[in-house]
Amino acid sequence: MTEDELRAAFARHESLTPPVGPLRAAVDRIVVRRRRRRRRLRVGAAALAVLGLLGIAVPRVVPSLGGHTAAAEFPADRVAPRGVLNVLLVGVDGAPDSRVRGADFVPRADSVLLVHVPADRSRLYLVSLPRDLMVAIPGHGTQKLNSSFQLGATASRPDLRRGYDLTRRVVADTTGVRIDAGAVLTYPVLRRLTDGVGGVEVCLPEQVRSVHTRRVFPAGCQRLDGTGSVDLLRQRYGMTWGAQDRDRNAQRYAAGLVRQLGSGDTLRNPVALSRLLVALGPDLVADTGEASLPELLTRTVQASRAAPVGLVLPTVEAPERPGSTVLDERAAPAFLSALRQDRLAGWVAANPDRVTALGAQR
Amino acid sequence: MTYEEFADSRLTALLRYAVMLTGDPHQAQDLVQDTMVRVQLNWRRVARAESPERYVRRMLTNQYVDWRRGSWMRRVLLRGEPEESAPQATDHAQDAVERDQVWSWLARLPRRQRASLVLRYYEDLPDAEIAEILGCAVGTVRSSISRALATLRAEHVEVCS
Numbered sequence: 001m002t003e004d005e006l007r008a009a010f011a012r013h014e015s016l017t018p019p020v021g022p023l024r025a026a027v028d029r030i031v032v033r034r035r036r037r038r039r040r041l042r043v044g045a046a047a048l049a050v051l052g053l054l055g056i057a058v059p060r061v062v063p064s065l066g067g068h069t070a071a072a073e074f075p076a077d078r079v080a081p082r083g084v085l086n087v088l089l090v091g092v093d094g095a096p097d098s099r100v101r102g103a104d105f106v107p108r109a110d111s112v113l114l115v116h117v118p119a120d121r122s123r124l125y126l127v128s129l130p131r132d133l134m135v136a137i138p139g140h141g142t143q144k145l146n147s148s149f150q151l152g153a154t155a156s157r158p159d160l161r162r163g164y165d166l167t168r169r170v171v172a173d174t175t176g177v178r179i180d181a182g183a184v185l186t187y188p189v190l191r192r193l194t195d196g197v198g199g200v201e202v203c204l205p206e207q208v209r210s211v212h213t214r215r216v217f218p219a220g221c222q223r224l225d226g227t228g229s230v231d232l233l234r235q236r237y238g239m240t241w242g243a244q245d246r247d248r249n250a251q252r253y254a255a256g257l258v259r260q261l262g263s264g265d266t267l268r269n270p271v272a273l274s275r276l277l278v279a280l281g282p283d284l285v286a287d288t289g290e291a292s293l294p295e296l297l298t299r300t301v302q303a304s305r306a307a308p309v310g311l312v313l314p315t316v317e318a319p320e321r322p323g324s325t326v327l328d329e330r331a332a333p334a335f336l337s338a339l340r341q342d343r344l345a346g347w348v349a350a351n352p353d354r355v356t357a358l359g360a361q362r
Numbered sequence: 363m364t365y366e367e368f369a370d371s372r373l374t375a376l377l378r379y380a381v382m383l384t385g386d387p388h389q390a391q392d393l394v395q396d397t398m399v400r401v402q403l404n405w406r407r408v409a410r411a412e413s414p415e416r417y418v419r420r421m422l423t424n425q426y427v428d429w430r431r432g433s434w435m436r437r438v439l440l441r442g443e444p445e446e447s448a449p450q451a452t453d454h455a456q457d458a459v460e461r462d463q464v465w466s467w468l469a470r471l472p473r474r475q476r477a478s479l480v481l482r483y484y485e486d487l488p489d490a491e492i493a494e495i496l497g498c499a500v501g502t503v504r505s506s507i508s509r510a511l512a513t514l515r516a517e518h519v520e521v522c523s
Contacts (some may be wrong), residue, residue: 005464
């Protein structure tokens with residue numbers, strides 16, 4: 001047999017080649033499934049840590065626990081690294097649907113919240129950073145804080161992780177605070193988190209009317225489900241202080257979430273907790289920094305002996321750029337150095353008028 | 363180059379190559395599918411290669427050569443789908459017989475030898491490139507091709523004499 005016969009045999013069998021269309025679709029389907037699974041495994045532990053940061057601290061101080069304390073589950077005497085903990089929570093205005101390929105929507109940071117856990121673990125401080133704050137964004141000059149997420153996320157295609165990384169860097173540069181851990185909260189994540197813990201009670205000082213759904217959130221305390229919470233947290237138009245009022249509502253929501261996690265069953269019931277983590281699963285981008293999970297939990301177990309304190313980074317309207325803000329030269333330096341040096345309790349005592357009323361304090 | 367561009371331009375050629383390797387459209391589909399899933403998941407690494415196409419062809423060839431019972435081979439064999447897309451012989455009966463013969467002789471070759479035959483006589487690649495794809499020396503490529511040809515010629519003589 002000659003080599004030409006062999007060539008001919010191959011050439012004749014080319015007709016066996018099946019069409020590529022279905023094959024390509026099958027490959028894409030499998031890839032989506034594997035990516036989702038990979039991401040879910042990766043964020044599982046991180047999500048647990050963030051929930052721990054937000055809430056595990058609380059059961060210890062809620063009197064209704066009847067002896068079943070968080071300290072019993074996470075013995076604080078094992079390792080008790082003492083030190084300040086700063087957690088960055090970035091709420092973004094919607095997320096690219098991971099199932100729609102080529103979605104070119106890039107989210108921006110709606111609200112940026114720094115959760116500060118002091119070394120003495122006396123309470124949680126929720127520090128809002130105004131989205132309109134003019135900040136130096138590495139590689140992009142001076143822009144509003146909310147675009148740091150967008151600029152980071154656009155580097156390749158919408159990528160929450162990169163958006164978070166750039167925002168984290170900008171916040172660390174601006175405030176001089178070391179950020180130990182963090183998470184990105186998209187609307188779907190917020191909705192599922194809220195529903196997963198059984199709703200969150202939010203206490204509003206004044207009525208809020210949704211420009212998106214026309215829903216009216218009355219003044220006073222109310223329990224909101226996931227959809228309601230997202231709706232409330234999107235509102236800034238028609239409020240006295242616009243975006244700053246929205247930041248305060250985000251603090252009120254976070255305080256309610258902490259209360260709910262402390263009083264609810266979620267954190268003590270492994271089944272409920274794992275169901276919640278699966279629900280948050282693929283969309284939650286979280287960062288536990290260099291700390292391991294037990295370390296983070298141990299460090300936060302004692303974090304809250306009292307209700308959280310809501311604060312806003314002191315800013316003033318930029319004189320030459322209406323609609324954006326810059327650091328308040330009078331108040332900000334003292335506030336930031338108190339934050340960096342873990343002396344916020346003293347600062348709060350001296351500036352009671354700058355504390356957000358979170359409502360339903362215990 | 364993005365994964366999409368790569369798939370647009372190269373997928374058909376890869377699938378044809380897989381048909382020549384496996385001799386069966388269903389096995390070829392599964393072989394390419396498994397490879398392309400890995401290609402897409404690791405696209406950044408693939409795209410960094412000097413020639414992504416050669417890199418992917420190497421991945422696919424390795425997967426074919428290293429196939430073990432229990433991996434994709436078993437899934438193919440146990441699936442039991444009808445051979446609806448296998449075209450029937452349409453030309454002369456003699457051609458069909460000959461085609462089946464050469465094809466079945468090829469199927470009996472060790473996979474490495476068959477891969478080197480496909481790379482030389484179907485893909486028309488120089489021996490150096492074949493050696494790179496198979497991850498062996500040029501001398502090894504030449505000897506395995508000549509051994510494969512010797513086996514095929516022996517079969518041929520047996521049938522025709």
